[in-house]
Amino acid sequence: MSTLHALAACPVCHEGLQVEDRTLHCPNRHSFDRAREGFVNLLRPGKSRKAVIGDDAEMVASRRRFLERGHYDALTRGVGQLVADLDGSEPVAGLLDVGCGEGTFTASMVAALPTGCPTMAFDISRPAVKATARRVPDTLTAVASVIDMPVRDHGVGLLTSIMAPLHEAEFARVAQPGGRILVVSPGDSHLAELRQVLYPHYLPHDEQVALADSLPVLEQRRFTDTVHLASADELHEVWGMTPYRWNTPRDGQERLAALTELTVSVHFVATVFRVP
Numbered sequence: 001m002s003t004l005h006a007l008a009a010c011p012v013c014h015e016g017l018q019v020e021d022r023t024l025h026c027p028n029r030h031s032f033d034r035a036r037e038g039f040v041n042l043l044r045p046g047k048s049r050k051a052v053i054g055d056d057a058e059m060v061a062s063r064r065r066f067l068e069r070g071h072y073d074a075l076t077r078g079v080g081q082l083v084a085d086l087d088g089s090e091p092v093a094g095l096l097d098v099g100c101g102e103g104t105f106t107a108s109m110v111a112a113l114p115t116g117c118p119t120m121a122f123d124i125s126r127p128a129v130k131a132t133a134r135r136v137p138d139t140l141t142a143v144a145s146v147i148d149m150p151v152r153d154h155g156v157g158l159l160t161s162i163m164a165p166l167h168e169a170e171f172a173r174v175a176q177p178g179g180r181i182l183v184v185s186p187g188d189s190h191l192a193e194l195r196q197v198l199y200p201h202y203l204p205h206d207e208q209v210a211l212a213d214s215l216p217v218l219e220q221r222r223f224t225d226t227v228h229l230a231s232a233d234e235l236h237e238v239w240g241m242t243p244y245r246w247n248t249p250r251d252g253q254e255r256l257a258a259l260t261e262l263t264v265s266v267h268f269v270a271t272v273f274r275v276p
Contacts, residue, residue, distance in 0.1 A: 002025075004017070004018055005118070009151055011045070011144070039142060073225070075223050076108045077223075078268070079105050083108075083158070093179075095117060100129070102131035120139060121139055129142065154175065163184055163268075166209075168211060197259065209271050211273050223267075228263045
């Protein structure tokens with residue numbers, strides 16, 4: 001027996017996708033099989049399905065170990081409570097988590113919603129999506145791109161983007177009129193102490209969110225904490241899971257390698273927008 005998924009769309013023709021056992025298919029006979037881990041590849045045909053795109057396995061593993069230590073619990077709990085509050089004030093008609101990473105935050109948000117609420121999560125990184133599929137087996141998880149989302153037009157009641165790329169045109173296409181978009185970005189002091197080690201002339205994070213120029217803000221919350229990274233391994237994990245891994249100068253890497261512990265600030269800004 002097949003059921004029409006409330007959110008997912010065929011990446012070829014954008015018709016709705018029926019879910020039948022381990023296969024998704026559309027009325028035009030485009031078919032997509034789930035991997036044994038439970039996720040499905042919904043990149044548009046012609047995109048590489050073998051190349052390493054997005055976070056590689058090492059970055060995903062670093063992020064998983066770091067998050068399992070509880071260092072970002074302020075964010076994990078915060079977004080879960082925020083989604084619960086949003087659902088309490090206005091029931092969420094479908095959750096789409098864009099750029100879901102390894103699924104820690106996805107799982108917190110899905111758990112905050114009532115059973116039966118349609119949920120979908122995707123990321124361009126195959127290793128990340130594999131991890132998410134294990135965390136939220138009842139959520140449709142997919143390899144997909146934010147610039148060409150395999151999502152039905154105007155079907156998403158709550159779109160979430162947690163420290164992930166934004167694409168305003170695609171967000172507008174898939175979000176329901178009157179729906180909500182939740183964007184989490186780093187606060188100005190996020191990991192400031194680490195960035196001072198890595199970069200000789202570091203600047204605070206810019207807290208401006210691009211969507212604020214075009215969408216009304218309903219609410220904003222800050223999630224903050226101070227965490228102690230108690231070993232060189234933990235320092236390497238946080239460095240390995242961030243873009244700092246790609247742009248740290250050699251002298252910054254040497255300063256990091258000389259450290260055995262560091263106390264850092266954790267600071268996230270969660271902004272909720274209303275879709276017209």
